[in-house]
Amino acid sequence: MSSEIIKLPRVTKIELIRLRRRLALTRRLHRILRDRMTLLVQEFYIALRKSLELRQKLNALLTEVYPQYYRTLRFYGGESLFLAASTTQPNKVMYGTRNVLGIVVPLLELEEISKPSVILPLEVADIQLKKEEIIKILIELGEYEKTLYLIGREVSRLRRRVQMIEKILIPRLLNTIRYLTMKFDEMEREEKVRSIKIKAILSAKGTI
Template sequence: MAIRVNPTRMELTRLKKRLKTATRGHKLLKDKRDEMVRRFMGYIRRNKELREEIEEQLGAAMGRFAIAGARMGEAAVTEALLCPAREATIELGKQNIMNVDVPTIKYTAIEGGTDLPYGFAFTSGELDGAVLDMAALLPLLIELAEVEKTCNMLADEIEKTRRRVNALEHVMIPEMLETIKYITMKLEDNERGNITRLMKVKEMMVSENQN
């Protein structure tokens, strides 16, 4: 459907400039979308790797906790884990990916302390292994949170960019092309009409001069 405009040369020039800008914007948005999809796929692969690794290690740790609970009793396990172990800090930041500010989470373990905050006299080796497994899992869990949030934000931005690309490609640019064609045809019709009138005037003048 053509845009309703006055079929003038000034309007034709303005529309051609708009079309040029829209075409350039369409290309830039497509390039942005393609690059975001490429990076998004990288984060998706990392997300899958982290989930598989975490699920495997978490399953092993929970199995050890179950064995420790069976041997020591649930109350003894709970009591052994009451005291905090090593401290850590979390630093939140952000990085820019294709004009999308995604979060960064930096985990730093504070030196000192111990990974096993209890005595060994009344605890089992399975509890030691489970606690160490969970300590090793913490950096991976933090990275997974960062990667998943990045994936969600990139997915939202990719969808917004896709809608803009489609609007330009299937609505705005075709409408402008159709309108440019309409104005061009109108101007050509007007030009032919002017030429016809001029020829008739010339014929009339020639006829009058002959008489």
């Protein structure tokens, strides 16, 4: 926590009032940023859970496909698998965006999966179906991974701002307000003492 005070061009009571207003505004900003960061962290964990679910689903599917792929490769050869991979046209993915608490994140949707350009044997066709499912998962996973990156970056930025306000700006404002308050209290006491002395002197002169 900072123990410094803010340097002021002039020490006046107006400056003290301004500092108190600034402190109230800074505390309000700190609360808003902290609340936003809390909500973003919640969104981050929602996206993280979804991403982990998709990764598990993808790993399970790949674990299932690999043995089937190598069996088919031994039985039909590489040409059949190459034909399974060849399509009449590219896959179409729709791209959009959505707003998550002020952060623009991607929205991806597989519009159409191109079918193989030839009729395939049953085993190869089954691999093709799993391939389609893998593509869908990869696109959805890509959407959530990018969302995680963007939200994580914003959370990191907000955390730095919140800590700066909490550990530097607010303590400096408090220290400066405390310093000015003590200074004005001291000046007021000195003024009272001076007034008492002047009154005493005037009173003494009046009795002479």
